[in-house]
């Protein structure tokens with residue numbers, strides 16, 4: 001099963017514990033809970049017990065909330081053969097505001113696309129933060145080196161970063177079990193909440209989602225909320241690279257597949273068959289929740305009875321609803337509405353000997369559940385939104401007689417994998433009705449072929465492969481971070497560079513301006529150098545044996561205003577103009593710039609086609625800035641503009657496109673930063689060279705400099721530089737050390 005486990009213990013944080021504590025007369029007893037995550041982890045823990053080697057403890061350590069555990073319960077050790085429990089006590093009021101409030105009154109409906117059900121309450125957010133803190137306290141008391149920390153779901157989105165602050169080198173994975181919504185929904189949250197949730201998740205090394213859509217929605221929210229650079233599924237935070245990837249949760253396939261042959265299940269099946277006579281059985285089971293589309297499903301079934309009267313009396317729909325949250329008004333109302341709809345449909349179509357819907361509000365035993373999965377002719381699983389939906393996978397796994405047809409909502413994460421199901425829109429009652437008809441009429445050969453294909457998929461990517469895939473990807477991400485960290489300009493490395501700097505007799509420093517010495521601003525003229533940084537540059541440049549070169553894409557007038565009074569060499573417009581210390585500006589390129597007349601209308605067109613963008617005209621170049629435009633829309637227009645310009649440039653061999661941070665420039669290709677720098681270096685006999693920069697133009701310079709040069713990239717993006725620093729303050733701090 002893939003690579004060896006790399007951790008010595010698995011430590012889980014999830015809202016719900018894998019036990020419930022029940023107060024019997026004889027005292028409290030821990031009773032194993034069921035449900036998606038617990039079943040998955042139980043299966044995993046069982047597999048650990050059979051794993052030889054690497055694990056120091058094959059019990060899973062699990063932190064979760066409890067409010068029913070009595071104070072005098074021996075909280076030092078709560079464990080069974082699978083789990084070692086670390087309870088997180090939340091006072092009732094706090095839990096109400098946190099779990100009942102922020103989690104289930106706000107995040108649950110919002111992330112399931114029911115924004116009108118969402119309640120935005122400041123107290124909820126404070127409680128969420130507080131509860132995540134309490135989890136953090138419990139976790140940091142228990143974490144050991146070598147642990148794999150796996151945080152689960154929407155109740156704990158702030159926890160990864162909280163733990164990271166205490167344990168910077170911990171291995172942390174986060175998995176979201178529900179959908180991550182489109183940014184248009186996520187942005188309904190107040191800005192600070194958004195930043196806290198997304199920033200909190202980014203404390204993990206790997207963030208897992210069920211589908212690519214959810215992962216992409218998350219990445220977009222990161223870009224829009226925190227402005228971090230993202231390339232494919234990698235997110236470049238100031239401190240490390242985090243991966244957002246897709247891990248569709250699996251089930252313990254063999255458990256379901258073999259259970260349907262077990263004699264107790266066979267007994268259950270026989271009982272059901274006896275009740276049905278020759279009728280076909282349609283089956284559904286869900287928790288009571290508005291996301292499950294229960295009322296829409298009933299409407300679909302009613303439409304089926306209307307449109308296909310030949311099937312009346314020959315089908316029974318067994319709808320099982322598992323009690324959940326029915327202390328909440330909205331759920332109670334929904335339950336009433338379901339019951340009255342069932343009553344109405346039964347009243348409308350029943351005969352003396354036949355009732356179309358058998359509705360049950362209760363939970364089923366495992367044997368009953370598997371028997372119903374296997375015996376039913378149709379599995380009708382039609383949530384309006386669902387992160388994954390394990391019932392759909394369990395239904396397929398339990399098919400032994402290969403007689404069932406799965407009708408599955410396209411809004412369930414499972415639809416991305418179970419493509420041989422009849423995939424429907426749950427809100428379209430006619431489509432639901434027609435699919436039921438199709439399923440009932442489907443020939444055996446086709447049913448078998450569909451089931452077999454789906455069984456192949458879910459038996460190979462089961463809950464174990466899912467977890468192993470998640471662990472492996474986390475370690476791969478950490479390996480990637482490590483490779484970058486080798487290059488981080490640590491204090492030790494900078495001390496060595498400093499020593500070399502002091503021992504050298506002629507030095508040249510190339511410093512880019514925007515993104516290297518000064519942060520980006522909405523408009524270029526607003527990004528002026530601060531006194532502190534300028535003071536450091538002045539101090540460095542005072543020394544006759546050090547040449548400081550400010551090498552930038554900025555105009556000469558702008559650089560003159562910032563550094564006019566400083567003894568530095570200025571290179572403007574990527575090398576179009578050069579000014580030696582206190583000298584006058586010289587142009588390195590005298591070629592004509594009439595091409596600007598042809599390019600300008602194209603850029604103007606793109607300004608009007610993409611709101612927030614603007615043109616900057618310089619002497620030898622034109623720049624299209626898109627910093628202030630919508631990120632994704634600008635990316636679309638950027639791709640089009642690049643194509644348009646490339647087409648034009650093909651006929652003008654001496655032009656090139658240069659891409660920087662949120663800017664695209666067109667200039668002559670007869671000069672660039674690297675060429676200018678090499679010319680300057682050739683003029684002197686330098687024994688110390690250093691260059692710092694943050695974008696593609698600087699990369700060209702890094703590549704051309706001799707191997708002995710110290711090259712530093714600002715920000716953790718892939719780079720040819722020898723070292724990197726996370727941000728501008730780190731670089732400025734390093735430069736300051738050179739002056740000391």
Ligand code: GDG
Pocket residue numbers: 034035036037039177178249285286287322362363364365366369386387388389390391394
């Ligand atoms: C989250 C996401 C995602 C249900 N009724 C009975 C019963 N069940 C078991 C099923 C299944 C589980 O509960 C429900 O599966 P879900 O997929 O709905 O999982 P949740 O934990 O509710 O929700 C969801 C999941 O996490 C996993 O990532 O798929 O989208 O919302 O295993 O078998 N089991 C028994 N009797 C019942 O009556 N024995």
